[in-house]
Amino acid sequence: MWREAGSLSKISAGFIAVLVGYSSSAVIIFQAAEAVGATPAQISSWLWALGVGMGVTSIGLSLYYKNPILTAWSTPGAALMVTSLAGLSVNQAIGAFLVSSLLITLCGVAGWMDKLIRIMPQSVASAMLAGILLQFGLGLFQAMQTQLSLILIMLLVFVVVKPFAPRYIILLTLLVGIGMSFQFDLLKLDALELQLAMPVWTTPEFSLASVIGVALPLFVVTMASQNMPGVAALHGNGYRPPISPLITSTGLIGVIMAPFGGFAFNLSAITAAICMGKEADPNPATRYWAAVWGGVFYFITGLLGATVVGLFSAFPKELVLAIAGLALLGTIANSLTAALAKTEDREVAVITFLVTASGFSVLGIGSAFWGLLLGFIIHWWNGHRTAAVVKRANTNCSKAP
Numbered sequence: 001m002w003r004e005a006g007s008l009s010k011i012s013a014g015f016i017a018v019l020v021g022y023s024s025s026a027v028i029i030f031q032a033a034e035a036v037g038a039t040p041a042q043i044s045s046w047l048w049a050l051g052v053g054m055g056v057t058s059i060g061l062s063l064y065y066k067n068p069i070l071t072a073w074s075t076p077g078a079a080l081m082v083t084s085l086a087g088l089s090v091n092q093a094i095g096a097f098l099v100s101s102l103l104i105t106l107c108g109v110a111g112w113m114d115k116l117i118r119i120m121p122q123s124v125a126s127a128m129l130a131g132i133l134l135q136f137g138l139g140l141f142q143a144m145q146t147q148l149s150l151i152l153i154m155l156l157v158f159v160v161v162k163p164f165a166p167r168y169i170i171l172l173t174l175l176v177g178i179g180m181s182f183q184f185d186l187l188k189l190d191a192l193e194l195q196l197a198m199p200v201w202t203t204p205e206f207s208l209a210s211v212i213g214v215a216l217p218l219f220v221v222t223m224a225s226q227n228m229p230g231v232a233a234l235h236g237n238g239y240r241p242p243i244s245p246l247i248t249s250t251g252l253i254g255v256i257m258a259p260f261g262g263f264a265f266n267l268s269a270i271t272a273a274i275c276m277g278k279e280a281d282p283n284p285a286t287r288y289w290a291a292v293w294g295g296v297f298y299f300i301t302g303l304l305g306a307t308v309v310g311l312f313s314a315f316p317k318e319l320v321l322a323i324a325g326l327a328l329l330g331t332i333a334n335s336l337t338a339a340l341a342k343t344e345d346r347e348v349a350v351i352t353f354l355v356t357a358s359g360f361s362v363l364g365i366g367s368a369f370w371g372l373l374l375g376f377i378i379h380w381w382n383g384h385r386t387a388a389v390v391k392r393a394n395t396n397c398s399k400a401p
Helices: 008-035 040-065 075-084 090-110 112-118 122-145 148-161 166-183 208-236 243-260 270-276 288-304 306-314 317-327 329-339 343-358 367-399
Strands: 071-073 265-267
Touching: 008 040, 008 071, 008 075, 008 166, 008 270, 008 288, 008 317, 040 071, 040 243, 040 265, 040 288, 071 075, 075 208, 090 112, 090 208, 090 243, 090 265, 112 208, 112 243, 122 148, 122 208, 122 270, 122 317, 122 329, 122 343, 122 367, 148 166, 148 317, 166 317, 208 243, 208 265, 208 270, 208 329, 208 367, 243 265, 270 288, 270 317, 270 329, 317 329, 329 343, 343 367
Parallel strands: none
Antiparallel strands: 071 265
């Protein structure tokens, strides 16, 4: 077992997943906390709560279900809070976090997500996942605009070395990228300072404004823009754990961690996909160890708080974009293959893919939800229309002499 658990490919996949998660959106957490006037100690507590909460759920759920289940904070939710928390106190913000997590827990206990998943076409779900991940594939090449030499060297290593060491290619590419970043003087290590995070209890306060203006939108955004893509990532890679217990678990950890700043926990799609690819482990049955390692790194980041965020921020953004794009190439290809597998579903899959990839937002809800909703409606309408045509044809045949 420990040989399966401790392979470098799984450890590096878990590390890269956490690296991508923190480096891409940790700054939004600071902005959201500052919007309610949180003290430095409280901000550190928020990072502690998020890291520990994601670590516990990722490790526990992955080991229990033997599936690569990685959780995350709600990035769209954090972005929503940057503006919606203005005018509220820290205590009111914590109260809103608690209400939102209670609603997520209720959603899991009631089994609403399971019911929706059972009627969702695989082609539509896979197209949505491909649309979500497309930006990361494009980011690999967009990074060339500012760091052409760095990205070309990383891409060359990936293409040349992968046939000989597919299990370790992401780790090797990352190490080469870090080495070249040091060579090009792109690492910003001067501001690093070792500092342990400590949990700070904040008593929740509840108000109509915080519930309507923060809690309900945070719940909707987390479920629509985070949990739905997270389920699609699992199904798109062939994993079918029971969804209701997963949603319930993320809701309950949110209830526990809310007083310390854990604003929302959900199933991960983008970072989890890094742990679900062949580069993490050629054997799908043991890839869950990559998510377990991701949980370990999450836990460590929670304990170290701002220090780890500073470490991840020390890497040039081009390096993060490149390693994320390379790590997700296989998942993007698999998602597109599944989305376009059935000829009759290709048009609706392409529409779902394009809407999701567009990145537009309506009512504070991201394009992943709208792509999924539109794809489902069109798929249902096509099926309804086909059934009606068949029914008319059968009726005409029965009336024929």
